[in-house]
Amino acid sequence: MIVSDTEIIRLILNAGPMVRMVLLVLLGFSIACWAIIFTKIMQLRRAKRQNALFLDSLWRTGDLAKSFAQAKKMRDSPMARAFRMAYIELTRQMGPSQPEGDGNAYSAQDLPRAGFGLRLTVERTLRRATQMEISRLSQYVPFLATAGNTAPFIGLFGTVWGIMNAFHGIGLRGSATLSVVAPGISEALVATAAGLAAAIPAVIAFNHFMTAIRTVETEMGSFSLDFLNILERDILSGREVSGDGR
Numbered sequence: 001m002i003v004s005d006t007e008i009i010r011l012i013l014n015a016g017p018m019v020r021m022v023l024l025v026l027l028g029f030s031i032a033c034w035a036i037i038f039t040k041i042m043q044l045r046r047a048k049r050q051n052a053l054f055l056d057s058l059w060r061t062g063d064l065a066k067s068f069a070q071a072k073k074m075r076d077s078p079m080a081r082a083f084r085m086a087y088i089e090l091t092r093q094m095g096p097s098q099p100e101g102d103g104n105a106y107s108a109q110d111l112p113r114a115g116f117g118l119r120l121t122v123e124r125t126l127r128r129a130t131q132m133e134i135s136r137l138s139q140y141v142p143f144l145a146t147a148g149n150t151a152p153f154i155g156l157f158g159t160v161w162g163i164m165n166a167f168h169g170i171g172l173r174g175s176a177t178l179s180v181v182a183p184g185i186s187e188a189l190v191a192t193a194a195g196l197a198a199a200i201p202a203v204i205a206f207n208h209f210m211t212a213i214r215t216v217e218t219e220m221g222s223f224s225l226d227f228l229n230i231l232e233r234d235i236l237s238g239r240e241v242s243g244d245g246r
Contacts, residue, residue, distance in 0.1 A: 016165050022158030022191050029147045029154075030198040036140045037205045043076070044212050047137065050077035051219065058083075064090075064230065078137065078216055079223050082129035086227065089125040093118050119228060126224040133220065137213050141206060148203035155195020162188025 054077050058067045068087045071080035166185055 016162060016187075018165075019158045019162045019188065019191050022154055022161070023194050025154060026151060026158075026191070026194045026198045029151050029202075033144055033147050033198065033202045033205070036144060037201065040137075040141065040205070040209050043137065044209070044216075046076040047078055047216065050074040051079045051216070053077070054080040054083070055223070062230070078130075078133035079220055082126055082133055082220060082224070083227065085129040086122050086125045090118070090122050090231070093121055119232065122231060123224070123228060126227065130217065130220045130224065134213060134217050137216060141209050141213070144202040144206035144209070148199045148206060151199035151202065152192070152195045155192045155198075158191025158195075159188045162191060 054067075054071060054074050057070045061067060064087060068084065071077070071084045071087075074080035163185060166188060
């Protein structure tokens, strides 16, 4: 016979204080996990959409200054945010003596002064920006792994405690019939079920988010290489790198 929702609620209400406390902790875990899950779904969805829009704009125009102006509008795109940091560092390195924000232009004539250090500096900036963006996307995700690992054990603790109380009651009554044993054990097993209910979605979501974040990290690594290639192409061909570096 399938246990109804009403019977489950009755089991929870009749549980002992320790089991209720365990269920309350597991409820907090579950609420926190679902809040993180919905937040990360929206964040990764926006990041994926804006990354695609930014890359399309960059490859279509092929102009770093125009791409920088477009990147400032895409605050949820990890690639756009990394590009902005790299572009600001690029303009700073190529024109440190010129004031910011006045339509500065930096041409291939500045390359001898910058040398290969320019590429290395921009590369380090991109690497640092990538790490920052991956850390931002990964924020709170480890909590899902923590919940997935610990929630079953917390539920098991509640179950063990409930069974101990059930057997203690049996000993006091001096009776071990099924009608006496079953209710106490059923109440105790609710804690294990609650632990699994909190842990399973957390583990699934953690694996999904980590796969999605690793994909973003790989895409940003490819983007960094492409950006450096565009930078070298533009500078060596004598094209200007211009724009507002703020």
